[in-house]
Amino acid sequence: MNRRKLLSFLGITALLGSTGFAWAAITRSRNPYYQGPITENFDGLRFSDGRTVNKGLLDVLKWQTSKRQREAFPARYPAPPQDKPPARVESLRVVHLGHASFLYQVAGLNLLVDPVYAERASPFSFAGPRRVNAPGVAFADLPKIDVVLVTHNHYDHLDLGTLAALHQRDQPRMIMPLGNDTIVKARNPEIRAEAHDWNTKLALSDAVSIILAPTYHWSARGAFDRRMALWCSFVIETPSGRLFHIGDTGYHDGSLYERIGAEYGPFRLAALPIGAYEPRWFMGDNHMNPEEAVKVMLALRAEQALGHHWGTFQLTDEGVERPPEALKLTLAAAGLPEERFRPMRPGLSWEA
Template sequence: MTRRRLLALLGAAPLAAAGWFGWARGRNPYYDGPPSDHFDGLRFFHPEQPPDKSPIQAFRALRLAEKAPWPENWPSPFADRPPPEVTGPGLRVVSIGHATHLIQAAGLNILTDPVWSERCSPVSFAGPKRVCPPGVAFEDLPRIDVVLLSHNHYDHLDTATLARLVARDDPRIVTALGNDVIVRADAPRARVEAHDWGDRVELGHGVTASLVTACHWSARGVTDRRKALWTAFAIDAGEAGRVYFAGDTGFFSGAHFRKAAAEHGPFRLAILPIGAYEPRWFMKDQHLNPAEAVEAFRLLGAEHAIGCHWGVFRLTAEAIDAPAAELATALRARGVPPERFRALRPGEAWEA
């Protein structure tokens, strides 16, 4: 039985996301560089990162935990056809679904973690299937100048979508160390570049993106856990303001949010994950829950926030609408007006 078929039979993307057996010894197929304060010569790590969960713990959390029911279809009431570009002080962000957003500022069109595929999985016939179509049809996308890839989990790095973008627009693809190898395997013509935490990348039109620390991990299969780096991004779009895109992250002490605010703030907008957080004993090391997202919003000092990573792909145990409901509760508890932190549905836009 092939590795991909085994992944599919056992749950595909959730299995890959758990990184089962990913602590196996061996070479790093993605990155060969000197050790650093977050790379030990084989694997990447975050200083606050706890020991990896075991295969048994992963199985308990992802296959045996009691799960709230999800509908097979949960269409969004929104759909968007973005303008060709946004210039001047304008900033426009539309949720396409999960962690995929179109950020338009300073004449640039930037996509985060683009996924238009029906499943986030190494195979087309199994794994988490979207219950809501993308909020922007692929054909309605304006020219894409830049893609920002946070890490290599299948719900964030979709090589089929990237290949379509490369064929249509040939965008620059900016990602963290090691992920360039994964992209080129399926899109050999891709203009992909890999950077380390702390690097600042000029995107054009005076816009920059800095790679900033996140508390997460990576895996595409059963032997490559933490062999590619994961990252958040701090985007400086000049007069349009600064945007923080978290990708995926746990909270831990919150130091990475404080550091991002100190080094790259003030932020006009933070894009923060609010879903895929139950069961908490397992998911807290890798994903924010809504209350933690509100605290991250506070630590970042952002004017506004968008909640993402919910309501599209069934990855964990909570109900499909629980992230939005719990976000509303957390905002009330903190005395934050709900218009400052919105849980966008696909096709819903934030503009300023």
């Protein structure tokens, strides 16, 4: 394996949970992040979303060493100009920061989801997926953040450096699924991190509340902590309508999103991942492709969808522009207008 392939392999395996953060899990037989009662989605050691997904390090090796149809990202993929959000918004304004990071400004509340300002989505400074464009809002231009939501602990969603910087600046409340608070507080015990199970409803203000919703994914920060912290999506209830934010998910049979659409829909807005999906034999369990994302939008009965998780970090084999191209074709085939499901670039905003 040449140096470039080796660095790519190190970065991908780090992202997928195949190299070293959870050393504590080697020396303990128990979950290093969470100890709690056995429930429908927790067996006492690991969390589950009800599926049987068995891909592991051998499958990563197979993918990385096989003859691949990989289209490399450019070194730079310029984004629109950086956005400068207002201090507060009483209606609804959403701006994409890049990859899966969003700023929601609604009913006077400033809410960040999966904020990642790191140069690499990796535990390493020298290897791993490197961003090809700047964040859509400069950190100094972020308004005061009231609440941070984290969907799961993969490095492209949980960036400890960014969370520490936000705590130092704003001391926001940070809400995440079970076990992730332990990871965050290991960086700084003073961070206001709290963790909850699926279907927990929390008030963020007098006007805004959230529900941690199930999703088809998994978690890991290292080789020995697979599924030891929970993952989720978020239903956000606001005066401007219900919003749904997925950080990562597979499609599976689509029944989960039919149920969520029936219970919580219709949604004013859904932020859905459309990238990191090739090769399908490996990625299909945990990452949707654009065709599946459109099905999820319709199942949720979402009036508007915003596509993310593409165009910033190369995590998989498809080229940088393939997700929006595939999304455009899927919408046309379904007879849906392009503006119904916008593929977001860093710095682009949407307002209700």
